[in-house]
Amino acid sequence: MRWLRALGEVVRSGLSIEETRLEPLLALRTAAGVGLVIGAALWLASPPFAASAALGAFSAGAATFQRTWRPRKVIALGAGAGLALSTFVGYLAAGRLVTLLPLLAVWAFAAGMAWALGSTAGIVAATTVGSMLVTVTLPTSLGVALEHAGVIALGGVAQAALILLFPVRRWGAHRDALADALAAVADYARRLQHDPAATFDPEPLMTARDAAAVTPAQARTRPPALHGPRGLAERMVPVVAALADPDVGAPAAGPGRDRARELLNAAADVLDAAARSIRRGTPTEVPPRSTDVLRVDGQGEVLEGPARHTAEELVRLLAEALEVAGGAGAYGRASTSSGPTSARFLVRPTMFRLLPVVVRAVRRELRRDSPVLRHAVRLAAVAPLGYLIASPLPVGHGYWAPIASVMVMRPDFHRTYARAVGRLAGTLVGVALATGMVRAIGPDAHLFGALAVVSAALSYTLLRTGYAYSQCFTAAYVVFLLGMGGHAWEQTVPERVVLTLLGGALAMLAYVVFPAWETPRLPGRLADWLAANGRYAAAVLRGYAEPTQKHRADLRRALLASREARAAWQEAYDRARQEPVRPRGLTSREAEDAQEALRGFDRATMLMESHLPAAGSRSTPEAERFAEALEADTAQAADDMREHRNPDWGRVAEALRTWEGAAGDRSPVLRRGAELQKKALDDLATAVSRTPLERDVGSAREEQRVRAALAAEGDGSGPARGGG
Numbered sequence: 020m021r022w023l024r025a026l027g028e029v030v031r032s033g034l035s036i037e038e039t040r041l042e043p044l045l046a047l048r049t050a051a052g053v054g055l056v057i058g059a060a061l062w063l064a065s066p067p068f069a070a071s072a073a074l075g076a077f078s079a080g081a082a083t084f085q086r087t088w089r090p091r092k093v094i095a096l097g098a099g100a101g102l103a104l105s106t107f108v109g110y111l112a113a114g115r116l117v118t119l120l121p122l123l124a125v126w127a128f129a130a131g132m133a134w135a136l137g138s139t140a141g142i143v144a145a146t147t148v149g150s151m152l153v154t155v156t157l158p159t160s161l162g163v164a165l166e167h168a169g170v171i172a173l174g175g176v177a178q179a180a181l182i183l184l185f186p187v188r189r190w191g192a193h194r195d196a197l198a199d200a201l202a203a204v205a206d207y208a209r210r211l212q213h214d215p216a217a218t219f220d221p222e223p224l225m226t227a228r229d230a231a232a233v234t235p236a237q238a239r240t241r242p243p244a245l246h247g248p249r250g251l252a253e254r255m256v257p258v259v260a261a262l263a264d265p266d267v268g269a270p271a272a273g274p275g276r277d278r279a280r281e282l283l284n285a286a287a288d289v290l291d292a293a294a295r296s297i298r299r300g301t302p303t304e305v306p307p308r309s310t311d312v313l314r315v316d317g318q319g320e321v322l323e324g325p326a327r328h329t330a331e332e333l334v335r336l337l338a339e340a341l342e343v344a345g346g347a348g349a350y351g352r353a354s355t356s357s358g359p360t361s362a363r364f365l366v367r368p369t370m371f372r373l374l375p376v377v378v379r380a381v382r383r384e385l386r387r388d389s390p391v392l393r394h395a396v397r398l399a400a401v402a403p404l405g406y407l408i409a410s411p412l413p414v415g416h417g418y419w420a421p422i423a424s425v426m427v428m429r430p431d432f433h434r435t436y437a438r439a440v441g442r443l444a445g446t447l448v449g450v451a452l453a454t455g456m457v458r459a460i461g462p463d464a465h466l467f468g469a470l471a472v473v474s475a476a477l478s479y480t481l482l483r484t485g486y487a488y489s490q491c492f493t494a495a496y497v498v499f500l501l502g503m504g505g506h507a508w509e510q511t512v513p514e515r516v517v518l519t520l521l522g523g524a525l526a527m528l529a530y531v532v533f534p535a536w537e538t539p540r541l542p543g544r545l546a547d548w549l550a551a552n553g554r555y556a557a558a559v560l561r562g563y564a565e566p567t568q569k570h571r572a573d574l575r576r577a578l579l580a581s582r583e584a585r586a587a588w589q590e591a592y593d594r595a596r597q598e599p600v601r602p603r604g605l606t607s608r609e610a611e612d613a614q615e616a617l618r619g620f621d622r623a624t625m626l627m628e629s630h631l632p633a634a635g636s637r638s639t640p641e642a643e644r645f646a647e648a649l650e651a652d653t654a655q656a657a658d659d660m661r662e663h664r665n666p667d668w669g670r671v672a673e674a675l676r677t678w679e680g681a682a683g684d685r686s687p688v689l690r691r692g693a694e695l696q697k698k699a700l701d702d703l704a705t706a707v708s709r710t711p712l713e714r715d716v717g718s719a720r721e722e723q724r725v726r727a728a729l730a731a732e733g734d735g736s737g738p739a740r741g742g743g
Contacts, residue, residue, distance in 0.1 A: 025599040029433065033440030039483045044187045049080040050476030052178040057468045057503075060170065066464040068170075070500040073468075074153060075102045075171030077475055077496065078146040080178050084482045085139040088193065088230050090237070092179035093370060098143050099175015102150045103168040109151035110164035120403040126151060127402040127425065131395025134430055135380040141430075148402060148425045152418035193245055196230035198298035199223045201340070204252045204259070205290035208283045211263035215271075218618045219256055219625075221582045222589075227252070228579075232365035244297050246364065247343040255290075255336050257629035259283060260622065262329045266695070267626050267688045274321045282330055285312035289337045303341055313337060325630060325688055332629075390535040394430040397529040401428065405525050414514040423522025428529070431537070433597040435530050438486055439523035445490025446519045452491075453498035454512050467503035471496050537594040542604040544588040545613055546657035549703070551577075551584035552617060553653025556624045556696060559631070560646035563639045563689050566632045574628070581621070588614070604663055605707070612706035616699050623695035630688045641678045645693055648674035652700075665708040668700050 056076035060069030082098035083091040105126065112122040130148050134141035150171065188194075203223035210217040227249045233241055262279055265271035269279035288309040296303040315322065315330045322330050368376055384391040405421030427438040453474070460466060478492035498512065537544075558577040562570045592610060605613070648670035656666035675697055678690070 022599040025432075025597060026436070028597060029436040030440050032433065033437035034444060034485070034487050036485045036488070037483065041480055041484070042187075043480055045084070046476050046479035046482075048181050048185055048187060049083060049178060049479050050472050052080055052174065052181050053077050053475045054468075054472040055177050055181075056170070056174045057472065061465065061468060066468075066503050068166075069464075069468065070503050072167070072170040072174065073471065073500055075099065075106070075150060076174030076177065078102055078150065079171075079175040080475070080479065081482065082139075082143045082146065083178060083182070084479060085142055086192065087137075087139045088196075088232065088367070089234075089370075090182075092182040094139070094143070095175045095178035095182065097175075097370070098146065099172045099178070101143065101147045102175070103172035105147040105151040106171055107164055107168040110161075110167075116407075120406070123148070123151065123406065123421075124399045124403050128395045128399035130425070131398040132381050132384065132391060134391045134394060135384040136377060145398075145425050145428075148398070149422040152402075152406065152422050152425075190242060190245060193230045193241075194298050194300070196223075196227045197245055197249055198294040200227035200249055200252050201290045201294040201297070204255050205287040205294065207256065208259045208287040208290070211259060212280045212283050215263040215265055215268075216619075216622070217263075218622055219260070221256075222586060224249070224253060224256070225582055225586060228365070232367040234367050234369050236369075237367070238364045241364075242300075244300075244343065248293060248297065248340055251336050251340045251343070252290075255286070255333065255340075257625040258329055258333045258336065259286060261626050261629035261688075262326065262333060264626055266691050267325060267630070268329055269322060269326045275323075275326065278321050279326070279330075281312050282315075282333065285309040286333060286337055289313070289341065293340050305341065329629065388535075388540070390430040390537075393533060393535040394428065397533055398425060398428060400533075401425070401525050401529045405522055408525075409518055409521065414517065416514050417518065419515055419518035420522040420525070423519045424526040424529070427523060428526045430535060431594050432530055432534065432599075433594060436527055439526050441485070441487035442490050443519055443523050445487040446494040447516060449491035449494030450498055450512050450515055453495035457498065457502050462502070464503045467499045471499035471503065474499060536598055536600050537591040538598050538600040539603045540591060541595055541610055542663065543661050544584075544591045545605065545610070545617075545707075546660040548581075548584040548588045548617055549660065550654055550657035551581040552620055552624070553650050553657075555581040556620070556627075556653075557646040557650040559624050559628045560642040560649065560689075560693075562631045563627075564643035564646065565638055566634050566636045568634050571631075571634070574631075585617075585621070609706050613703055616703035616706055619702065620696055620699035623692050623699060626695070627689055627692035639689060642689060645671070645674045645678060649696070656700075660707060666700075666704050668697070668704065671697055671700060 053073060053076045057069050057073045060072045079095050079098040079102060083095050085094070087094055108122065108126075109119075112118040127148050130141070130144035133144035200223040203220070207217065207219045231245070231249055262268045263283060265276075269275045285308075289305055292303050292305045295301070313334050315327065315334055320327065386392065401424045402421045405424050406418065409417030409420035423442060427435060427442050429435045429438065453470075456470065457467075474492045474496035478489050478496060481489040481492065494515065497515070555574075555577040558570065558574040562574055592614065595610075596607065652666075652668050652670045656668070659666050675693060678693065
């Protein structure tokens with residue numbers, strides 16, 4: 020993508036409205052916490068003191084809106100403590116640039132490395148840098164600095180207390196994650212009715228698994244409906260795929276195909292009903308027609324062989340899902356011996372046991388090509404630089420420039436630039452609206468405090484709708500706070516706009532000077548996905564070669580590793596498509612074709628997994644030989660792809676030929692799955708293999724194709740065909 024088009028996408032993304040569900044009750048409760056801190060500070064101290072204290076309460080409240088699976092009150096307390104600590108430490112180093120700038124650089128670097136723990140930790144850590152920049156200009160003595168730190172920490176305590184006293188939709192995020200996973204499987208079942216080769220995106224299942232990890236304290240209070248359906252959804256995915264596939268399931272046409280479509284549609288209805296039940300905490304209501312369809316024990320059943328076995332397994336899993344979700348008795352109780360409620364919960368470390376986890380996560384990112392490390396270096400450079408540039412300017416509140424930089428910077432190009440655009444646009448509109456109100460009202464500290472609380476509530480409400488729109492009310496909130504503190508709007512408004520523009524420009528420039536492009540890393544990400552898929556496929560094959568519980572456990576670990584590698588590839592691929600960088604190693608067309616090939620390989624493996632024999636069943640020796648060949652060839656091909664060499668599947672082809680000559684093949688589904696895997700690997704080799712001449716001109720060819728597509732878009736003639 021060229022720079023001009025990339026910047027156009029950035030502007031559109033920065034000003035776009037995200038379709039998400041608003042949470043006004045949560046926003047009202049969090050704004051009430053801000054109001055309590057402002058009111059108490061106005062009553063007990065002074066308007067300037069209330070203004071500084073409210074900044075901490077606002078940031079602690081905003082932290083509770085980040086997507087996290089820990090209790091919101093814990094996040095509020097942690098954010099308040101971090102803000103208070105940064106405030107006090109900042110005061111100790113304030114007064115001399117020789118001490119403040121190194122501290123600011125170290126603190127910003129640590130905030131950048133916090134992204135190794137996830138986006139929530141990174142965003143909360145960035146707010147502590149902003150708190151340090153603001154409060155170093157406020158306290159006048161050590162005692163006053165301690166008071167400021169205490170009031171800021173009190174803001175987190177106030178938010179946590181309100182969460183405890185007035186809970187809103189307990190376990191709401193966990194319910195949504197599980198319901199989204201069930202709804203994703205329902206959508207997959209519906210798509211399979213019309214496209215038997217449709218692929219399934221496991222991201223909702225991965226999110227649900229992340230949400231299912233709880234601390235021992237959480238496990239004691241978790242609703243029973245949240246413990247079980249996720250595992251059932253995991254097991255349904257290969258089952259519905261196998262039922263729809265014409266090679267190993269229902270026939271491609273005729274009564275069997277019609278019956279498969281009926282079962283898939285009924286399964287989707289049941290899963291949607293279970294998702295609604297879990298999301299809302301209400302009884303499960305399944306349409307009667309779906310209940311009637313889900314019966315495969317009658318004499319008139321048209322499905323036979325593996326297809327009938329798959330249909331029976333699907334009905335059994337749906338019955339378990341309804342029982343766990345609250346609809347037991349819809350069509351028979353599930354077996355309690357294999358029920359999900361007997362499974363041990365996934366353990367999440369408590370806050371006091373997080374230190375080893377943090378150390379391991381940070382150590383993994385301490386490498387030169389890590390986007391997190393590069394983000395931390397950019398923060399450590401931009402925060403002091405912004406402070407140095409803005410301090411001598413003939414404006415007050417010079418800290419706004421580095422704050423704007425720190426708050427918009429992200430580890431990737433697109434989000435950094437989009438947030439810079441959104442912050443500037445939101446600041447312009449918010450400042451203009453608030454300034455008009457300040458001029459009309461006149462100086463009134465208590466009224467400005469009330470307007471600040473209203474602005475905070477609107478900012479919280481729109482926090483997940485779009486950064487620009489939330490930032491509009493955040494800017495108004497700051498203007499009202501400054502007005503409450505006695506600052507003249509004629510001075511603060513131009514300062515805020517100019518310094519926000521300066522901070523956004525610094526953030527954008529920092530990414531150009533020291534980028535972390537994903538485009539050059541695409542071959543490595545693809546190789547990692549291929550190697551993980553090879554291990555997953557080998558684990559499935561060994562489940563046929565030696566059906567034991569140990570191999571089932573190995574299969575589960577390999578499946579999770581494969582999904583993580585796929586998610587890493589997808590994230591890198593999506594980011595690379597938005598970067599203004601020439602393709603290196605993989606053109607966009609090659610990457611797309613390779614992605615489709617690996618999805619086909621993953622789907623073939625999933626079909627084989629759906630028919631795994633029970634523990635103690637007869638073994639298939641040919642599966643072990645094919646597993647060894649597959650694992651060896653995919654591992655070697657991954658190394659070849661990283662070195663830009665063409666992959667080779669010699670061992671796989673030989674093992675498949677040997678399998679064809681073996682007598683007594685007892686598993687046609689397994690044999691057909693192996694053929695589909697070989698075909699997917701051949702498609703992958705076709706996508707990424709190039710001659711030496713093609714390697715030299717590949718990037719130029721891709722650039723010509725992109726230019727032709729842009730020209731076609733410009734004259735309205737539609738997409739152009741790439742040359743060659």
